[in-house]
Amino acid sequence: MDIRFEGLDAGGEATLAWVVALLILLGVGLALLCQRAIRHRRARSAGQAAAAREQMEHALAERLRNERSRLLSAVAHDLRQPLYAMSLTTQSLEQQRAVRSPAVLLSQMRHALASADALLDTLDTVARLETGALRPRLAVFSMQAMLERIDRQYGPQAQARGLHWTVTPSLECVHTDALLLERMLDSLVANAVHCTERGGVLVSCRRRGQQLLLQVWDTGPGLDPVGLATAGGPHYRDDGGVAADGGVGFGLAVVKHAARLLGIRLSVRSRVGHGTCFSLLLPLYPVASRRRVARLGTRQPQFSA
Structure with missing residues (x-):
């Protein structure tokens, strides 16, 4: 260069x-x-x-x-309770062979078996939701029939506990999975009734724009921030009361997973010492088509596993 x-x-x-x-x-x-x-x-x-x-x-x-580990420990603990109750009832039957009418003891055994069966059924639902084996079956149905079934099932229980019980009627139709939605509502109401010692439980249903706001209110012990963060976990236990599934808290896990699967917005508000409110936002069915499905409001939905 x-x-x-x-x-x-x-x-x-x-x-x-x-x-x-x-x-x-x-x-x-x-x-x-x-x-x-x-x-x-x-x-x-x-x-x-x-x-x-x-x-x-x-x-x-x-x-x-x-x-x-916590899940298995919780399941073992809660399954042991109905089995222990059946064991005590069996011993009572053996000691009272001369009793001609063991209806009370047999009723206790049936209740214990029903509790164990409900716990296993809920556990199976949680497992199927987590693995994706349970697929939603969307349908159009009236909320009123579901609300009436919830009223018949939990109204007497709430009143027997001395609670004020209210279910607001609704003629709205929604488009979602009827089985999963009723399971979610059943879990929320069951926990509200069993965890509330005084005051009451309210199941409300009202329109909010193009959606239906379904809420379960109670005046139970409420949840602190830690409880709000962990509510819905498979091992969650509410120390303020006994969960409807035996205390494990699987019911709230079902609600959480089912809401995610169905695209339903789930929210919770709570104050310690005042109570808790769970809210579900459901998709409404178009107004023009409600008359065609109005007859579904008095019909029991057909569910399949």
Whole structure:
């Protein structure tokens, strides 16, 4: 390369050429150093990301193990209660063989068996929801029939506990899975009735724009921030009362998973010492088509597993 500079003699030109060459070499060296530093930084970042990912996976696996252990412990504890009750009833029957009418003891055994069966059924529903084995079957139906069944089932229980019981009627039609929705409402109402010692339980249903707001209010012990954060976990227990599924809290887990599956917005508000309100926002069926399905309001939905 022939480089010449005006106003410089041969020696000056040579010196300046060497300076330029050194600057070029220095630039190339700096570029190589920067490239090497970038590669080193990328490798270190990749290593840090891999370590963080491994640490996160380890923490998740540990959390799942802990969750599984608590879940199995809770299930074993709550299954032991009805089985122990049946054991006591059996002993009473053996000691009272001369009794001609053991109706009371047999009724206790049936109740214990029903409790165990309900717990296993709820556990099965949670497992199917978590694994995606339970697929929604959308249909149009009136809310009134469901509300009437809830009223017949839990009204006497609430009144027997001395609670004020109210269910507001609704002629609205919704488009969702009838089985899952009734299971969700059943779980919320059951927990509200069983966890409320004084005051009352309200099941309300009203329009909110193009949606139907279904709420379950109670004046129970309420939930603190920790309780609100953990409510709906499969091992959740409300220390303020006994959950309807035996205390494990599977009912709230069913509500949480089913709401996610159906695209229903679930929210909860609670104040310790005042009570709790669970809210579900349901998609309304178009007004023009409600008359065609109005007859469904007095018909029991046909469910299949």
